[in-house]
Amino acid sequence: MTRHRATLADVARLAGVSLGSASRALAVPHEVRPATLERVQCAVAQLGYVRNGAAQALASRRTKTIAAIYPTLDNPIFAVSIQALQQTLWGLGYQLLVASHDYEPAREVDLLRAIVERGVDGIVLVGTDHADGVYDLQRQYGLPYVLSWAVDETRPGQCVGFSYLDAAQRMANLVVERGHTRIALCPGIADCNERVRARIQGTRAALQAHGLVLRDDWIVERPFTFEGGRSAVAQLFQASERPTALICGTDIQAVGAIGECRDRGLRVPDDLSITGSDDIELASLVEPKLTTVRVPTAEIGRRSAERIVGLIEGRPLGETQALQTMLVTRESLKDIAGLAPHPSRHRKEKQR
Amino acid sequence: MTRHRATLADVARLAGVSLGSASRALAVPHEVRPATLERVQCAVAQLGYVRNGAAQALASRRTKTIAAIYPTLDNPIFAVSIQALQQTLWGLGYQLLVASHDYEPAREVDLLRAIVERGVDGIVLVGTDHADGVYDLQRQYGLPYVLSWAVDETRPGQCVGFSYLDAAQRMANLVVERGHTRIALCPGIADCNERVRARIQGTRAALQAHGLVLRDDWIVERPFTFEGGRSAVAQLFQASERPTALICGTDIQAVGAIGECRDRGLRVPDDLSITGSDDIELASLVEPKLTTVRVPTAEIGRRSAERIVGLIEGRPLGETQALQTMLVTRESLKDIAGLAPHPSRHRKEKQR
DNA sequence: TTGAAAGCGCTAACAA
DNA sequence: TTGTTAGCGCTTTCAA
Numbered sequence: 001m002t003r004h005r006a007t008l009a010d011v012a013r014l015a016g017v018s019l020g021s022a023s024r025a026l027a028v029p030h031e032v033r034p035a036t037l038e039r040v041q042c043a044v045a046q047l048g049y050v051r052n053g054a055a056q057a058l059a060s061r062r063t064k065t066i067a068a069i070y071p072t073l074d075n076p077i078f079a080v081s082i083q084a085l086q087q088t089l090w091g092l093g094y095q096l097l098v099a100s101h102d103y104e105p106a107r108e109v110d111l112l113r114a115i116v117e118r119g120v121d122g123i124v125l126v127g128t129d130h131a132d133g134v135y136d137l138q139r140q141y142g143l144p145y146v147l148s149w150a151v152d153e154t155r156p157g158q159c160v161g162f163s164y165l166d167a168a169q170r171m172a173n174l175v176v177e178r179g180h181t182r183i184a185l186c187p188g189i190a191d192c193n194e195r196v197r198a199r200i201q202g203t204r205a206a207l208q209a210h211g212l213v214l215r216d217d218w219i220v221e222r223p224f225t226f227e228g229g230r231s232a233v234a235q236l237f238q239a240s241e242r243p244t245a246l247i248c249g250t251d252i253q254a255v256g257a258i259g260e261c262r263d264r265g266l267r268v269p270d271d272l273s274i275t276g277s278d279d280i281e282l283a284s285l286v287e288p289k290l291t292t293v294r295v296p297t298a299e300i301g302r303r304s305a306e307r308i309v310g311l312i313e314g315r316p317l318g319e320t321q322a323l324q325t326m327l328v329t330r331e332s333l334k335d336i337a338g339l340a341p342h343p344s345r346h347r348k349e350k351q352r
Numbered sequence: 353m354t355r356h357r358a359t360l361a362d363v364a365r366l367a368g369v370s371l372g373s374a375s376r377a378l379a380v381p382h383e384v385r386p387a388t389l390e391r392v393q394c395a396v397a398q399l400g401y402v403r404n405g406a407a408q409a410l411a412s413r414r415t416k417t418i419a420a421i422y423p424t425l426d427n428p429i430f431a432v433s434i435q436a437l438q439q440t441l442w443g444l445g446y447q448l449l450v451a452s453h454d455y456e457p458a459r460e461v462d463l464l465r466a467i468v469e470r471g472v473d474g475i476v477l478v479g480t481d482h483a484d485g486v487y488d489l490q491r492q493y494g495l496p497y498v499l500s501w502a503v504d505e506t507r508p509g510q511c512v513g514f515s516y517l518d519a520a521q522r523m524a525n526l527v528v529e530r531g532h533t534r535i536a537l538c539p540g541i542a543d544c545n546e547r548v549r550a551r552i553q554g555t556r557a558a559l560q561a562h563g564l565v566l567r568d569d570w571i572v573e574r575p576f577t578f579e580g581g582r583s584a585v586a587q588l589f590q591a592s593e594r595p596t597a598l599i600c601g602t603d604i605q606a607v608g609a610i611g612e613c614r615d616r617g618l619r620v621p622d623d624l625s626i627t628g629s630d631d632i633e634l635a636s637l638v639e640p641k642l643t644t645v646r647v648p649t650a651e652i653g654r655r656s657a658e659r660i661v662g663l664i665e666g667r668p669l670g671e672t673q674a675l676q677t678m679l680v681t682r683e684s685l686k687d688i689a690g691l692a693p694h695p696s697r698h699r700k701e702k703q704r
Numbered sequence: 705t706t707g708a709a710a711g712c713g714c715t716a717a718c719a720a
Numbered sequence: 721t722t723g724t725t726a727g728c729g730c731t732t733t734c735a736a
Contacts, residue, residue, distance in 0.1 A: 005493060007729055018707040023731060033705065048492055053470035054415065055729035057406035058712045065449075065470065072435060079431040083424060086451060090463070095470055097417075097449050099438060111442070118405035118417065118447055140400055141357060226633050259637035281578050285611035287639045359713055370723040375715060385721065407713035410728045707736080712729105720723075 006047035015043040026051070057119060066308055067097040067115045068124040069108055075224055077250065077278050077297055078126075081148070084301030085124065092309045094121070105192050109133035116141055122308040128152050128159075129194040144311040148304040149195065156319040157311070160303045164195045167293050167325045168202025168247075171275060174291075174327055175245050176210045179337030180273065183207065184218035184243035186232035186253055196221075199249055199277075218243055222253065229256025233272075237264065244273060244336060251276035251283045251292055258286060258332065269334035279328050289330035296323045358399035367395040378403070409471060418660055419449040419467040420476040421460055427576060429602065429630050429649055430478075433500070436653030437476065444661045446473070457544050461485035468493055474660040480504050480511075481546040496663040500656040501547065508671040509663075512655045516547045519645050519677045520554025520599075523627060526643075526679055527597050528562045531689030532625065535559065536570035536595035538584035538605055548573075551601055570595055574605065581608025585624075589616065596625060596688060603628035603635045603644055610638060610684065621686035631680050641682035648675045 012022035017036055025032050025040035032040075043049070057063045066089055070078050086096045097120060101108040109131050115123070116137055122144040125134070138145055150161045175183055185203050188196035204214040220235050222228035229248055236243060248254035254276030261268050268274050268288055276283060279294035300323070310317040364374035369388055377384050377392035384392075395401070409415045418441055422430050438448045449472060453460040461483050467475070468489055474496040477486070490497055502513045527535055537555050540548035556566040572587050574580035581600055588595060600606040606628030613620050620626050620640055628635060631646035652675070662669045 009729075019730085020708075020732080021706060024706085027731080031705075036705080050465070050493065051469045052410070052729050054406050054409035055712090056731075058404070058410050058714085059729075059731040061712075061731095063406065063470075073425075073438065074428065074431040074435040076426065076428060076431070079426040079428070082450075083426040083452060086425060087454075090451065090466075095449055095466065096451065097447055098434075099442065099448070100435060102439075113402070114442075114447065117403045118415075141402065226637055255634070255637055262639060282607070282634065285578055285607055285638075287614060361713075371714085372716080372724075373722055376722085379715080383721075388722080404713050407728090408715075410730085411713075411715040413715095413728075705736105708734090710731105710733085712731085715726105715728085717726085718724085720721105 005052070006049045007052070008049070010047055011040060011043045011049050014047065015039040063119045063121050064093060065095045065097055065120045066122050066124060066305075067099070067120040068304075069111055069115070070098065070100045070126055071103050073098060073100050075250075076252070076280050076282075077295075080280075080297045081301035081304075084298040085305050086301075088302045088305035089309070092305065094305075094309060103189070103192065105131040109137070112137050116143065122146070122312045124148055124304050124308055126150075127193065127195055128155075129192050144308060146304050146308045146311065148300050151320070151322045157307075157316055159320045160300055160307055160323075162295060162323040162325050164198035165202040165205075166322075167277065167295070168199040169206040170325075170327055171247060171277065171293055172203040172206030173210075174329070175247060175273070175275065175333065176207065176212065177337070178245075178273070178333055178335045180243075180245040181212055182218075182241075182243040183212070183214065183245045183247060184220065184232075184236055185214060186220045186222055186229060186246060186248045186257065188224055188228075188249040188253075189221045196249065203247060224250050224252060226252055226256035226259065229253030229258075230260035233257045233260040233264070233266075237266070242272075245333070246272055246274050248274065248276050251278045251280045251290055254290055254292070254332070255282060255286050258288070258290075269332050273333045273336075275333050279326075283328070284330065288332045291330045291333035292328050294326045294328050296325070299323060357404070358401045359404070360401070362399055363392060363395045363401050366399060367391040415471045415473050416445060417447045417449055417472045418474050418476060418657075419451070419472040420656075421463055421467070422450065422452050422478055423455050425450060425452045427602075428604070428632050428634075429647075432632075432649045433653035433656075436650040437657050438653075440654045440657035441661070444657065446657075446661060455541070455544065457483040461489070464489050468495065474498070474664045476500055476656050476660055478502075479545065479547055480507075481544050496660060498656050498660045498663065500652050503672070503674045509659075509668055511672045512652055512659055512675075514647060514675040514677050516550035517554040518674075519629065519647070520551040521558040522677075522679055523599060523629070523645055524555040524558030525562075526681070527599060527625070527627060527685065528559065528564065529689070530597075530625070530685055530687045532595075532597040533564055534570075534593075534595040535564070535566065535597045535599060536572065536584075536588055537566060538572045538574055538581060538598060538600045538609065540576055540580075540601040540605075541573045548601060555599060576602050576604060578604055578608030578611065581605030581610075582612035585609045585612040585616070585618075589618070594624075597685070598624060598626050600626065600628050603630045603632045603642055606642055606644070606684070607634060607638050610640070610642075621684050625685045625688075627685050631678075635680070636682065640684045643682045643685035644680050646678045646680050648677070651675060 012019045099111045124146050126149050128150045147159045150159045187199040190196040207214045220232040222232045276290045276292040279292045283290040283292050364371045451463045476498050478501050480502045499511045502511045539551040542548040559566045572584040574584045628642045628644040631644045635642040635644050
């Protein structure tokens, strides 16, 4: 209720110590005499003193704040990761500033500039594909940064993620092993998104290894939304030649695709197998349950927090290594090996 | 690449103007001579000058940052709202600091204290039910705040939300009109959450108005997660007497409940009608599609941003009024009016 | 272990 | 319109 907040000088005065001692009592309590400490603490309580962060930041050159820039905040995969990031940072004594660029590269540069102006100790970005301005700003101001959802050998110690390439290959292998040869891909939108490109590349490689080809007109780039998945199905089914399997870049797209199939009277997986990626909680709640690849969503948030703080506080945590992903097979992917469309094939189905 | 960032003094020196002019050129460009402005801008560009936010905050007593404290960040309803909040704030020239307390009141006080220390211009909270410490801190430091997801006549101009009471009543009315008399409620967890209490109260009132009662053992308090919905169904179906309808507090719980029913071989809505709330995108993608109540999720984020900034900048936006909600009827709620449990009844089913 | 004092980089009041 | 200057509240030498 006082007109202005008590300052540290007020505290020092009331405690009968110097400004320096008061500051130390708060910052390094073990370096002041217990008696001094107590008097300061008492004065703090009495005045309801709360530190002025701006002054502290100005004098110490540390803001104890990390900024994170995401494509969007409302994709569940990012939301879960942000939640873990924030919680971990809080445990480490840092606050989290968030922003989203909605997949617009230019916007990301603007955001970053504003954030640098505002002052943060470190930055967490998503992926490796950023406008030059992003890296320029970082270089210029020597801000520590972590690229989450990424692995990049050229940036040891700055990435936290898993291999999208590997995950895509394994999923494609699984689909092929289940007997599919007419496979479509709804990978997201490749522009400015190396994760989407890795997905395409991995899928293509896996198909080629089996003597199949990933047709260009069956790569349907759509946003990472339910609607994106819906519209991919709509697009694929307006052509005469149709795939038997659709590999989606995210579970969200896959669920949207399933919904669109239902609305069109297509049975999943009988008429179309659909797979997702991420293994969000929803994946096992939809009908049919989704075959997908589990990715370490919360772990990425947690480790990104630890790593950026480690970088800031000069505790390098060693090189990063790719986190593991895991195929989760459920009902949305049908085994059609042995059920050849025309000629019959024979092959053991169970357990491979 | 310079060892330290250029300061405004550097800019002023290079431009051959005073510190004050340089400051004004950046803050109020129309109040300096065009020639001066240009020289400053030129120097800024040449030095790659970026303002020091801490110094600016210290001198001006404004941080251009808003903090928002949410129960969790990964509930889609909050994620969408946060996204809108952040985008709107960015347009108004503010940054967003976020934190989550995981429904622990004590944690919220800690977070708020840390945030106040760090320095923000205003705060956005969720709901009205907060530990005393929260309001104490606010009062003590005179921080402007907005309560989102709330309506409260005692705080004119500080709330942005809709009436949970009204929404709950209307949903309960709908369920009763469809012929249900054995109605269970999975409202969330009431402790420290006035929204959940309003839901219970509204549902109870609606039932009473129809001469029905909301049985205490059919109020199943569960977290706002898929799992919460699952476990509500599990709980209800271990008793011998069973409801014909389950009203869930969120779509997430409703989808979890549907999943649990499926796993137990119960048909929705034939064996159990299920309704949700929020009308998240998923609501129309699950099978059966969810009857729910649409709430203005993004609008709440947007308006909260406008309101908190209005409060800070002394542009009061007038009293807040409750936003509107809308019942959305889909397949998960069965019309059993006219279909008596044993004796058969006849009545037109379609289109009501 | 403590106190004194010099900034940190900027804003804003005031004077010119 | 511009320059000068006194802080904003804290951290951090340096000396005592």
